[in-house]
Amino acid sequence: MKITKRQLRRTIRRTLAEAGMPSSVIKHKQRLADMSDEELAEKHGWKTEEELKTMAWRHGYGRMSPHYLNRVNKGKQR
Numbered sequence: 001m002k003i004t005k006r007q008l009r010r011t012i013r014r015t016l017a018e019a020g021m022p023s024s025v026i027k028h029k030q031r032l033a034d035m036s037d038e039e040l041a042e043k044h045g046w047k048t049e050e051e052l053k054t055m056a057w058r059h060g061y062g063r064m065s066p067h068y069l070n071r072v073n074k075g076k077q078r
Contacts, residue, residue, distance in 0.1 A: 018060065021059075021060065025058060028059070029059040032059075032068070036075070037071045037074045037078070038078055040068070040075055041072045041073075041074075041076045042075070044072060045072050045076060049069055052068040052072060053065060053066060053068075053069060055068055056068045
């Protein structure tokens, strides 16, 4: 299997972003990444907008990122 330059750059960026994170946070982030939007909405749909944005920030998506909020809302719509 040949790895493209784009895939390599993405892997390097992700690794560098996760370098300062505790392993428990990385594991939680990976578990959420493996979930479908519907599963995420079922498991974390009760959280407030602020809590979801804070969780995304802890996982390296940027301060007050709507990453998980968008996924939860998408999962609730289906």
